Amino acid sequence: MDIETDFSTFAGKKLMVVGGAGFVGSNLVAALLDTDPREIIIVDNLLSSDISNVPDDPRVTFVFGSITDDTILKALPEDLDYVWHLSCYHGNQSSIHDPLADHENNTLTSLKLFERLKDIRSLTKVVYAAAGCAVAEKTYDDASATTEDAPVSLFHDSPYSISKLVGELYGNYYFLQHQLPVVKARFQNVFGPREILGAGRWRGTPHTVWRNVTPTFVWKSLNNETLGLDNGGQTTRDFIFVEDMARGLMCAAKHGQPGENYNLASGVETTIRELAETINDLTGNPVEMEIRPARPWDRSGCRFGSTEKSRREIGFEARTSLREGLEKTVAWTRQNRETIERCMRQHDYFMTHLTGDTPR
Template sequence: MSRSEFCGSTVLVTGGAGFIGSNLCHRLLDDGPERIVVVDNLLSADMVNVPDHPAIDFRLGSIADDRVLQQLPQQFDWVFHLATYHGNQSSMHDPLADHANNTLTTLKLFDHLATRQAPRKIIYASAGCTVAQKTFDAAEATTEDDPVSLYLDSPYQISKIVGELYGNYYFTKHKLPFVKARFQNVYGPREILGAGQWRGTPATVWRNVIPTFIWKALCNTALPVENGGIATRDFIYVGDLVEGLIACAHKALPGSVYNLATGVETSIGELAHLINSAAGAPAPVDLRPARTWDRSGKRYGDPTKARTELGFTAATALPEGLRQTVEWTRANRSVIERCITQHRHFLDRKAGL
């Protein structure tokens, strides 16, 4: 198959106003789909990310809403299920909200699709942290066949793996052409700090480490580094991740699971140095204790299966990806400031100000 397979097609992207979903929508438009239906409740997203294009059909709401489901087109050629309750810390603060926006959304979408003519492929956004080793010692690259712990670190991790199990069920029972894409730590343009609604903790604003570090570096504010910066992650540029999703749509075998990863392990301490260099602003480091909930301190993914079966390789080296992300952040500073500012009184209250 070629990328032109999307030409003239109808695509569903849940969570399409979010960081990854919006990047996917912009990329899909290059291939000339007839219609991209975007469903997003803007819980952790902002409309500025949604492409202004006649092929975009935006639906405000949750994919778990029966009204939203009933008003969807009868048939989709492709489905990308990216809607999520972002992320670990928010899920620990409100497990019921995580269940409503992760587990229930997945179950209701799959159950709905089982009553329709099946799409060519359904790509589910899962998480590499669900199968990561629980270690701060030297880590081995996580493979697709690694065991899943019965003692996961957060409701987010639980709901992501439960989504895989539901997908497996609908694949075997209803023949839905379901594919699991396990993301590592994705970063890049269109990840807007503070986008969406307040969700109870400062993690509403200070989300993933890269946009947080970049913003703080550009504001000459100390970078919060926990546990001496020894934790490691596999950072994959969002443009590469999107190409991995497209490769899953074109080439993946239904029922399969793939790591979308670089296979490169980077410590948080090294990341702080790289971001300071990319930002041209040597911000100080604020050393903090280790996060008590995070036991998978060192982790990265094995990309071998995706490379062998999908022909997918992450092409963007971390320094170049950081440079592009810093450039985007500078160009979109007013949008980020608007989104952060809407939560300022909550942040001040949490800080006791």
Template structure:
């Protein structure tokens, strides 16, 4: 197997039934891998995302399960740790579940992987939001050496930082070939609203802003804009994210950290406007006050290091990506509707 290729590689994808993980698995299968082991407890993912390919072995359960850890192949070449308790609002509602599915998963997995000597890279899904400056003024690009605050908006943000810290420890103490891939806001096909189990809040269904806006827009609803939609994010298409993760595995420096982003800022107001344009939704936008817990404001990430060291640049711009995501949502409307409907009674009780 070449150091610059996944050909004939044995790959572990923890969280491989999820939105990002499944896109990564599909892309790895195009690289002539030998096998992909997908571990997922389907807490916030859908089994339909797992490709029917003889090279894929699906293991249902949490990566914290000692039986599952013991059964991992001893000849793994690459591991991607993408499992998490999605997302900020769910972690605020249940910090203990966030700990079990974010912090504890990282510790258990890294402890197991330190003994697999064939590993070339372990890529961890870190979060750029956990290090980004909190501002509503003109933002500057978040760099990889951005200072990390001790004050965070959510347990999710905290646990993502702890995952980085544990990975750094295992890299220094045990030589784990650990690489941190800091995610910007990912969107695109295979993000199924309501996928998985009820997690105590309506955010079990209404997750990231992009799929929520697309679904509501397709149904002719008013898109809600917290703080008037003046917050901004760096939105990266999921196929670009998968390519970035693969670049981290093949070219990332052991112990290194890389932003996977576009380097471009898009306001939530612009996002809503684009989506309504693609769906033909003429319902006026719903302007609301800011969320009481959220001080994240405006942000985008620096792409300089990833371009220089990994040769990675995002290829899909926001308008193309949104158009493709709207098309996928329309094509999978029945699947999404079923996924949402299984939570309807519980959402009604919360509301």
């Protein structure tokens, strides 16, 4: 039996996805519904997500609000089987702009959720969405694949990176002190359908709209706009397609050992220039790219994740190539242009009056 694709263990179970209306969370919920669970509870305050990502399915219960809300925590059922904790304060730039909001939505969410879950004895596994960027070596030379036991620096580029590490530390504490079965899944750069530019509420900077590099590049390329290459596009990342990520999160829940961490990565190092060139090729965008200096706060340089431990211990391996994933992402963006434009338009006032930027 293929341990990677047999997810019948979730059939008939009560599941919860915190942040389940978000980009990764909604793809995970879609994959989990295919396993025929008894119920999936989604808890999401729609801070950086859109209600259109919540499926209309009788097995889905949507709870609107933050997982830090004591009323929501108290009302959680005592017979949960699996939990995925994916909520976060989206993005490095937003966390730099408002570290306190990052603390409220990244750090406090983990602490309060774990404190509540420690009393639910039915839990088989709790999967925490950790960040590979928080442990990757800061280098602009030849990068080595970041392993799960890589040393962790005490110097970080953003509150987001710090809070993601603190979440891992709290997970370890609750595992050791209360035997909470926490597994840490370290994300690389996820991309794909359902990442909606501008989804959610205004968070103080244009990065409320312009989020991760891939959806930004796809949107601009489809509109025949220039793609800006920070640091000349020589920075590298490990891009993993969101459907692979959803499967990896399920592998972590089924096969991951409590207290352990696992990279969910493609293991392929790609420059931002290569990403931009592929997207422009897929969309037919003829506009020249713009070379820009490095972002002043960003020292992350070149990085990609090691896939050996995840392949060996939880049976996970990414299947979707970058180009194939981008083809699906471009197609989804074309099909969902109206939803994306609606989410982007809701920030026009702030983009114009508070930042001086011209709304799209």
